Amino acid sequence: MDLSKETRYRRYEDWTDEEIKTLNENKAKSPWLSNYHIEPKTGLLNDPNGFSYFNGQFHLFYQNWPYGPAHGLKQWVHTVSDDLIHFSETGTKLLPDHPHDSHGAYSGSAYEIDGKLFIFYTGNVRDENWVRDPLQVGAFMDKNGQIEKFEEVLIQQPSDVTEHFRDPQIFDHKGQFYAIVGAQSLDKKGFIKLYKAVNNDIKNWELVGDLDFGGTGSEYMIECPNLVFVDDKPVLLYSPQGLDKAELDYDNIYPNTYKICQSFDTEKPALVGASNILNLDFGFECYATQGFNTPDGRALAVSWIGLPDIDYPTDQFDYQGAMSLVKELTLKDGKLYQYPVEAITSLRQTEEDFSERQTSQNTYELELNFKKDSKTELVLFADENHKGLHLTVDTASGKVIIDRSEAGQPFALEFGTTRECSIENSDTTVNIFIDKSIFEIFINKGEKVFTGRVFPNEDQSGIALVSGEATGKYFELSY
Numbered sequence: 491m492d493l494s495k496e497t498r499y500r501r502y503e504d505w506t507d508e509e510i511k512t513l514n515e516n517k518a519k520s521p522w523l524s525n526y527h528i529e530p531k532t533g534l535l536n537d538p539n540g541f542s543y544f545n546g547q548f549h550l551f552y553q554n555w556p557y558g559p560a561h562g563l564k565q566w567v568h569t570v571s572d573d574l575i576h577f578s579e580t581g582t583k584l585l586p587d588h589p590h591d592s593h594g595a596y597s598g599s600a601y602e603i604d605g606k607l608f609i610f611y612t613g614n615v616r617d618e619n620w621v622r623d624p625l626q627v628g629a630f631m632d633k634n635g636q637i638e639k640f641e642e643v644l645i646q647q648p649s650d651v652t653e654h655f656r657d658p659q660i661f662d663h664k665g666q667f668y669a670i671v672g673a674q675s676l677d678k679k680g681f682i683k684l685y686k687a688v689n690n691d692i693k694n695w696e697l698v699g700d701l702d703f704g705g706t707g708s709e710y711m712i713e714c715p716n717l718v719f720v721d722d723k724p725v726l727l728y729s730p731q732g733l734d735k736a737e738l739d740y741d742n743i744y745p746n747t748y749k750i751c752q753s754f755d756t757e758k759p760a761l762v763g764a765s766n767i768l769n770l771d772f773g774f775e776c777y778a779t780q781g782f783n784t785p786d787g788r789a790l791a792v793s794w795i796g797l798p799d800i801d802y803p804t805d806q807f808d809y810q811g812a813m814s815l816v817k818e819l820t821l822k823d824g825k826l827y828q829y830p831v832e833a834i835t836s837l838r839q840t841e842e843d844f845s846e847r848q849t850s851q852n853t854y855e856l857e858l859n860f861k862k863d864s865k866t867e868l869v870l871f872a873d874e875n876h877k878g879l880h881l882t883v884d885t886a887s888g889k890v891i892i893d894r895s896e897a898g899q900p901f902a903l904e905f906g907t908t909r910e911c912s913i914e915n916s917d918t919t920v921n922i923f924i925d926k927s928i929f930e931i932f933i934n935k936g937e938k939v940f941t942g943r944v945f946p947n948e949d950q951s952g953i954a955l956v957s958g959e960a961t962g963k964y965f966e967l968s969y
C-alpha cells in the first residue's frame with residue numbers, strides 16, 4: 491500500500507468507508523492475530539498512553555495511525571479494564587483535530603482530577619514548511635468518554651530544546667503534581683525536564699529544572715520518561731535513542747531502560763542515588779514502557795511490543811504492533827522485578843504436566859523449572875524438524891539465550907537474531923506466555939524479561955525439548 495508522507499498525513503475525514511473496509515478485511519486475513527494481547531483495531535499501534543485508574547476502572551490508551559502499518563497522523567485509542575488482563579476498546583479517541591495537535595496527538599499520561607480524567611499529551615504541530623512546534627497540551631475525558639480539549643497550551647517549547655520535546659508524564663508526589671517531559675538539548679543530547687503544577691492547578695505549570703538522574707547525555711533523545719515509586723523508591727523508566735553502547739550493551743535499534751533511585755529531591759531537582767542505566771527487557775521488542783502508581787500504591791507498567799523504524803511481517807496485512815501484558819513492578823534485594831498481574835492466571839483453561847507437544851493455537855503459558863548446574867534447550871513455535879524459537883536455559887554457565895533465526899518469517903535481521911541475559915547458577919523458574927506471534931518470557935518471576943515477536947509458519951505450533959531437562963506445567967490460555 492502507498493505509505494507516502496501525503497498518505498500518512500491525510501486528514502481522517504478524507505478516508506472513505508471503502509478504504510477502511512479494505513483495512514479491516516486485510517487484517518482479518520492475518521494468521522497471527524493475538525488472542526489475549528491488545529492489537530490495533532486497524533493500522534499501527536505504538537506507545538501505551540494514559541495508563542491510569544479512573545471512575546473505578548483501569549484505562550489504557552494506545553498511540554495509533556489507523557490507516558496502515560506506518561507512523562502517520564497519530565491518535566489515541568481508548569480501552570478499559572477491570573482486571574488489567576481483559577481490555578475492551580470503547581470507541582473513544584483523542585483525535586488530531588485541534589490546531590494544537592494538527593499533526594498528531596502524541597504520547598502522554600493521564601490522572602483522575604475532580605471526577606474527570608486529565609490527559610496530558612504532546613500536540614505535534616507542523617507548519618507549511620514542515621517545521622515542528624511540539625506543544626504540551628491537555629484535555630479532560632469525562633465518565634462518558636467525552637473529550638474536551640483545553641484551548642490553552644500547558645507548556646511551550648523552551649528555548650534550550652530542539653523540536654524533540656514530548657511525552658509529558660504527570661505524577662503526584664506527596665500531594666503535589668509534577669510532570670516530566672523528554673527532551674533534546676541544542677547540542678543534541680537527551681535529557682528530562684521537570685515541571686510543577688503551581689498550587690496544584692494542572693493548567694498552570696512552572697519549570698523546576700532539568701532533572702538530574704545521573705544521565706550522561708550519550709543518547710540524542712529521551713522518549714517517554716516516566717517515574718514510578720516502587721516501595722517508595724523512585725524508578726525512572728525511559729527510552730533513550732542513540733545511547734552509546736559503551737554505556738549499556740543492547741542490540742535493539744533503541745533500548746528501553748531504567749534506573750532505580752534512592753530518593754526524589756524536588757528542589758534540586760534530582761533523583762538521588764540513581765543506579766547505573768539498566769535494560770528493562772532483554773528481548774527483541776520492548777519500547778516506550780509506561781508505568782503508573784495505582785491509588786493503592788502498586789506500580790504497574792505496560793510496554794509497546796514493537797520498535798520505531800522496523801518493518802514487521804504483519805505489514806502485508808496492513809497492521810503492526812501489540813501491547814504487552816500489564817506487569818507489576820516490585821523490588822527484591824534492591825533489584826527490579828516485572829511480572830504479569832495476578833489475574834493472568836484467570837486465562838488458564840487447562841493444566842497439564844509439561845511435555846513435548848503440539849499446541850492447538852500457540853496460545854499458552856509454560857511454568858518451567860530448571861536445575862542448578864544444568865543446560866536445557868527448548869523449541870517454541872516448533873515444527874517437526876525443531877525449527878522455531880530456541881530457548882536455552884544454561885544455569886551452569888549462567889545465561890539464558892533466545893534465538894529466532896529459524897522461527898517463521900525473517901525480519902529486522904540487521905539487529906541480529908539472538909538475545910541473551912545473565913542469570914545465577916541456581917534452580918531457575920521460567921514462565922513463558924505465548925500468544926500467536928508474541929512471547930513474553932519471565933525468568934525467576936520477573937527478575938529478567940524477554941519480550942518479542944516471531945511470525946511462525948503454519949506448521950510451527952509445537953513445543954520440543956532438544957536437550958536437557960525441564961519440569962513444570964503447561965496451561966492453555968484463552969481470553
Ligand code: FRU
Nearest residue numbers: 553564596597656713714778
Ligand atoms: C515513542 C514516540 C514518542 C512520541 C510517539 C509518537 O515511540 O516517538 O516519543 O510521542 O512515539 O507516536
